[in-house]
Amino acid sequence: xxxxxxxxxxxLFGGGLLLSRMSNPDNVLAFLDVAADWRPALLYTxxxxxxxxxxxxxxxxxxxxxxxxxxxELPDRFRLDAPLIVGSAIFGVGWGLSGICPGxxxxxxxxxxxxxxxxxxxxxxxxxxxxxxxxxxxxxxxxRLHEPSx
Amino acid sequence: xxxxxxxxxxxxxxxxxxxAGAAVLILFNGRVAGISGILGRILHGDPGPGGWRxxxxxxxxxxALLLGPGVKGLQAPWPLLATAGLLVGFGTRLGSGCTSGxxxxxxxxxxxxxxxxxxxxxxxxxxxxxLARHAGWAS
Numbered sequence: 001x002x003x004x005x006x007x008x009x010x011x012l013f014g015g016g017l018l019l020s021r022m023s024n025p026d027n028v029l030a031f032l033d034v035a036a037d038w039r040p041a042l043l044y045t046x047x048x049x050x051x052x053x054x055x056x057x058x059x060x061x062x063x064x065x066x067x068x069x070x071x072x073e074l075p076d077r078f079r080l081d082a083p084l085i086v087g088s089a090i091f092g093v094g095w096g097l098s099g100i101c102p103g104x105x106x107x108x109x110x111x112x113x114x115x116x117x118x119x120x121x122x123x124x125x126x127x128x129x130x131x132x133x134x135x136x137x138x139x140x141x142x143x144r145l146h147e148p149s150x
Numbered sequence: 151x152x153x154x155x156x157x158x159x160x161x162x163x164x165x166x167x168x169x170a171g172a173a174v175l176i177l178f179n180g181r182v183a184g185i186s187g188i189l190g191r192i193l194h195g196d197p198g199p200g201g202w203r204x205x206x207x208x209x210x211x212x213x214a215l216l217l218g219p220g221v222k223g224l225q226a227p228w229p230l231l232a233t234a235g236l237l238v239g240f241g242t243r244l245g246s247g248c249t250s251g252x253x254x255x256x257x258x259x260x261x262x263x264x265x266x267x268x269x270x271x272x273x274x275x276x277x278x279x280x281l282a283r284h285a286g287w288a289s
Contacts, residue, residue: 005174005175006205009178010206012167014211015167016171018164018220020156020168021156023221024221025226030152033283034276034279034280035283036283036284037153041156045161048168049254050257053254067177067178074180077256077261090244091248095278096279100234101248105238108221108224109211110211118228119234123189126236128239
């Protein structure tokens, strides 16, 4: 059952990426380019995705279990550390250079275009570099944004 | 090619489908639909219990396999694509998430950590595009 639900989740996600046209890097770059003919489409797409996903996260955050009885694995919401900030900034540079983030990179691969293959190989290589785990960082180097009340 | 004119209804419906996918994965599997995390763990040899990460990625690719990715081909020169790919791969793993994991799921989960990550990667990406296109840092 969990394999079917994961597959269905993937189909919905991939179908949504296609329908929103955000698999086309030009549409992403048109959102990121605030100094020219700015196109807000990515914002509408992201806002709609967040609004639809919000109730589901609210439910599982409280129950801590999925509807199939699996223990939920929700990431820490409050830890603030250097890897989060530095990693997000590095991702931002790559995203701004190309207009491609990991989801669209995979969709683009389905055409086996030379550029898409080069991007995906580089993406995989970047992911295979061992990163210092945030959990192993000294506690003194971490900050908590807010102590959860429960 | 340049950007397309996308009707707002299409952007919203596409986003709703993305959100529905994220909702299904958290409701039934108790997992976050973060593509960099899912892909990164598979690459490190961890497909998850039952191989659910493979099942998710197979589903993700199905619409594009049937209909095509909707893009002709990438126009950017290959050294730029290779550099950008490396940065996206390394940055998303170091920062524990990308547009899907932090931008959609983390924000929907009201995670301050994801608000910060999303603000940083969108802001830095906007700055990068500005420098490349309008400040003469790239041709």
